[in-house]
Amino acid sequence: MSETAIISGQGLGYAADGRMLVDDATLDLAPGTTTILIGPNGAGKSTLLKLLTGEVKPSAGSILIDGEALQAIPAWRLACLRSVMAQHARLAFPFSVYEVVHLGADGVGRALPRQRREALVAECLAAAGVLDLAGRRYQTLSGGEQQRVQFARVLCQLEAGRSVAGRQVLFLDEPIASLDLCHQLALLDMARSIAARGVAVLVVLHDLNLAVTYADHLVVMDQGRIIAQGPPAKTLDDALLRQVFKVDLSLSRAPAPGLPFLLPQQHRALPAA
Numbered sequence: 001m002s003e004t005a006i007i008s009g010q011g012l013g014y015a016a017d018g019r020m021l022v023d024d025a026t027l028d029l030a031p032g033t034t035t036i037l038i039g040p041n042g043a044g045k046s047t048l049l050k051l052l053t054g055e056v057k058p059s060a061g062s063i064l065i066d067g068e069a070l071q072a073i074p075a076w077r078l079a080c081l082r083s084v085m086a087q088h089a090r091l092a093f094p095f096s097v098y099e100v101v102h103l104g105a106d107g108v109g110r111a112l113p114r115q116r117r118e119a120l121v122a123e124c125l126a127a128a129g130v131l132d133l134a135g136r137r138y139q140t141l142s143g144g145e146q147q148r149v150q151f152a153r154v155l156c157q158l159e160a161g162r163s164v165a166g167r168q169v170l171f172l173d174e175p176i177a178s179l180d181l182c183h184q185l186a187l188l189d190m191a192r193s194i195a196a197r198g199v200a201v202l203v204v205l206h207d208l209n210l211a212v213t214y215a216d217h218l219v220v221m222d223q224g225r226i227i228a229q230g231p232p233a234k235t236l237d238d239a240l241l242r243q244v245f246k247v248d249l250s251l252s253r254a255p256a257p258g259l260p261f262l263l264p265q266q267h268r269a270l271p272a273a
C-alpha cells in the first residue's frame with residue numbers, strides 16, 4: 001500500500017460460477033488522483049469496483065481504507081467515506097428527481113442542519129445540470145437525464161459525507177455511457193475538479209480517448225486481471241491495444257506532449273483469433 005492511498009486493494013480475487021471474475025488485482029486509490037479503469041466487456045471492471053466499494057466480498061486478498069479493513073467499517077461510516085454511481089440504477093418507486101438527489105443527503109447528512117441539506121440538494125442538482133428537472137418523476141426521464149440525476153445524487157452524498165470523513169473516494173461506473181458529448185466532458189471535468197480538492201476518484205470508461213485525456217493513473221483490465229497500470233502515456237501502446245481490445249489502432253502523439261491520442265478513422269477490426 002502506498003503511504004498516501006485512501007483505499008488499497010491487495011491481491012483481490014472474486015469467484016463466481018467456478019471462475020475468477022477478478023484475479024489477483026492490486027490497486028491503490030490515492031487522494032487528488034483520477035484513476036480510470038478500462039478494458040473490454042466482461043473484463044471484470046465493475047466487479048473490481050464492487051469489491052473496492054464493499055458491495056461484494058473478495059474471495060481472496062484484502063482491502064484497507066486508511067489502514068482499516070473495509071469489512072470492519074460500519075455501513076454508515078462507509079457511506080460517508082465513499083460515494084458510488086453504479087453502472088445501472090433502477091428505482092422501484094415513483095420518486096421525483098428532487099427526492100432521488102435528496103437520498104444522497106439523507107443517509108449521511110443527518111448531522112447537517114435541514115436548511116443546509118436542502119441547499120446542498122439544490123447545489124448538486126444545479127452542478128449536474130438537472131435543476132430544471134427537479135419536479136419531474138425520475139422514471140419519465142431519458143437515459144442521459146437519469147444518469148445526470150444519479151451523478152447529482154452521488155455528488156450530494158459526497159458533499160454531505162465531508163462533514164464526517166476528511167478523506168473520501170468517488171466511484172463512477174460508466175458514468176457517461178448515456179451522455180451526449182457536452183455532458184460527457186462536463187461530468188468528467190467535474191470528476192477531475194473533485195479529485196483536485198483531494199478526493200480519490202475511480203472512473204470506469206469505455207472511451208479510450210477520454211480515458212487517456214482525463215486519467216492521472218490508467219488501469220487496464222483483461223479477463224479478470226489488471227494487466228497494466230500507470231500514467232496514460234506510459235501505459236497504453238499499440239501492442240497492448242491490439243492484445244486487449246483486438247483492434248488494430250494507430251496510436252499517434254496528441255498535440256499535448258506525451259499524451260497518446262487515438263485516431264478512430266484508422267481502426268481496423270482484427271480477425272477473430
Ligand SMILES: Nc1ncnc2c1ncn2[C@@H]1O[C@H](COP(=O)(O)OP(=O)(O)OP(=O)(O)O)[C@@H](O)[C@H]1O
Nearest residue numbers: 016017021039040041042043044045046047048087
Ligand atoms: N454474479 C455473477 N455471477 C456470475 N458471473 C458474473 C457475475 N457478475 C458478473 N459476472 C461475469 O463476470 C464477468 C465480468 O463482469 P463485469 O461486470 O465485472 O465486467 P465489466 O468489465 O464491467 O464489463 P462491461 O464493460 O461489459 O460492463 C462477465 O463475464 C460477467 O458475465
